[in-house]
Amino acid sequence: MMLHSLAQFTFALLLAEPASPSTMNPIIRGSSGLSYVGLHNATAGQDYFLGIPFAQPPVGPLRFKPPVPWAPVNSTTINATLDGASCEQNVPFTDNRISEDCLTLNVWKPTNVKGKLPVMVWIYGGGFYQGEIQRYPGTYLLERASKIGKPIVYVAMNYRLGIYGFPPGQAATHAGAHNLAFKDQRLALQWVRDNIGFFGGDSDKVTIFGVSAGAISAAYQSFYNEGKIGRLFRGMILESGSPTTLSAAGPNDPVREIGFQFLTNATNCSNSTAPFECIRNAPPDVLSQANKDLFVVEPYYRAIGQAPTIFGPTYAPNDVFFTAPIPSLMHSGKFAKVPFISGALLDEGTVFVEGPGTSIQGDQDIINWLTARFPGLYFGISNTTAVKELLSLYPTSPAAGSPYGTGNETFGRGAQYKRFASLFGDLGFQVGVFVTRFQLNAEHHS
Numbered sequence: 115m116m117l118h119s120l121a122q123f124t125f126a127l128l129l130a131e132p133a134s135p136s137t138m139n140p141i142i143r144g145s146s147g148l149s150y151v152g153l154h155n156a157t158a159g160q161d162y163f164l165g166i167p168f169a170q171p172p173v174g175p176l177r178f179k180p181p182v183p184w185a186p187v188n189s190t191t192i193n194a195t196l197d198g199a200s201c202e203q204n205v206p207f208t209d210n211r212i213s214e215d216c217l218t219l220n221v222w223k224p225t226n227v228k229g230k231l232p233v234m235v236w237i238y239g240g241g242f243y244q245g246e247i248q249r250y251p252g253t254y255l256l257e258r259a260s261k262i263g264k265p266i267v268y269v270a271m272n273y274r275l276g277i278y279g280f281p282p283g284q285a286a287t288h289a290g291a292h293n294l295a296f297k298d299q300r301l302a303l304q305w306v307r308d309n310i311g312f313f314g315g316d317s318d319k320v321t322i323f324g325v326s327a328g329a330i331s332a333a334y335q336s337f338y339n340e341g342k343i344g345r346l347f348r349g350m351i352l353e354s355g356s357p358t359t360l361s362a363a364g365p366n367d368p369v370r371e372i373g374f375q376f377l378t379n380a381t382n383c384s385n386s387t388a389p390f391e392c393i394r395n396a397p398p399d400v401l402s403q404a405n406k407d408l409f410v411v412e413p414y415y416r417a418i419g420q421a422p423t424i425f426g427p428t429y430a431p432n433d434v435f436f437t438a439p440i441p442s443l444m445h446s447g448k449f450a451k452v453p454f455i456s457g458a459l460l461d462e463g464t465v466f467v468e469g470p471g472t473s474i475q476g477d478q479d480i481i482n483w484l485t486a487r488f489p490g491l492y493f494g495i496s497n498t499t500a501v502k503e504l505l506s507l508y509p510t511s512p513a514a515g516s517p518y519g520t521g522n523e524t525f526g527r528g529a530q531y532k533r534f535a536s537l538f539g540d541l542g543f544q545v546g547v548f549v550t551r552f553q554l555n556a557e558h559h560s
Contacts, residue, residue, distance in 0.1 A: 144312045152194045162222045165198030168305040169217035178281050178291040178394050181301045200246035203275045204409040210248050222252030222268040227314030236270040239326030242425040243276045267315035271302035276405045280425040283374025285390035287365040292428035303346045320347040329355025340448035350454040354543050356550035362427040362440050373424035380404035444553045456547050461517045463539025474528035
């Protein structure tokens, strides 16, 4: 039986609950004469509004451009009864429609809102190459919140993924096309600030939260304009992700250039005098296939260590999020000082060692794998010695490894698979939690 990361599914179970809408359609009157027609769940006592656009479709001339706020054209009524499309992605675990035109959000609220309720805004994870808001409805979360006497309004946003949200290479950076996904997220937060009051939410009490790449994204929002984020959110909940989980790439990063060269070849733009513009104008089906083909697992392993991925944050002198490497920005306090909760989900290491875990039989296999992918894993001593010292902290018994609480079962993997998964979960996620907690607390109290 295949093992999967519990991160996505834990939150999917928390947020998901089958809903049977009634025929009564709630209507929200917004600004500028806009009306939102949603769905009513009589059993749960909730209203929800699906597929609300917050940006102009990022297609045609807006492909690979920062998001542009949405504005009505021919109608003042938004039909929010149907899910919007999921963003183009490499591994679509969905039957939902996939499209470049995907910058929408969903809102879930109690039917009878009294006063202004706190707002929780969800940012999905998925390694920046897959994810969708349809997997995270808010029914059960709202029920739990109401049962403890703390009702909320819940919002979930889509953002561009893969090459659409992170066009790689120096040419993309020169065109101002880096970190587009984070700009999508910020525009969605601006929509929340400007409109959530119409849905019964308090725009002064917004908490952003996410898991994995969603948690990383939430943390990155605090770096906007060197911490001058405006009145968009007052707190963060970071699950299995932190500002230090991934390494930001510089404008000339070789991994990103490899990605760009791949795209030029895949889109028949290698002989173009303006290859980035050529890629921008590639047919949708050609670019979609290139996006799928570009994804490779190996750079993601390296990224949790020290090398950037093809899809991920970029720093540049003129960038609105990262003007320098992220550790430098953290050290200099150039981020918003907001309260946060940080942690990691159980068994995070399992999915990342799923492939190599089948051949991990002993210490040397782990040493070979780690030293190849974490060349800087040392503490003033040789790399191999450092890894051996690290390994000595983890028992060899499968019963002590991850997935935890599963006894001596190894799920058909190598004898040291669970030990390796335990170590990698700590190295890839727990370490970032502690480093971030220490750094942010230090800056907050400095």
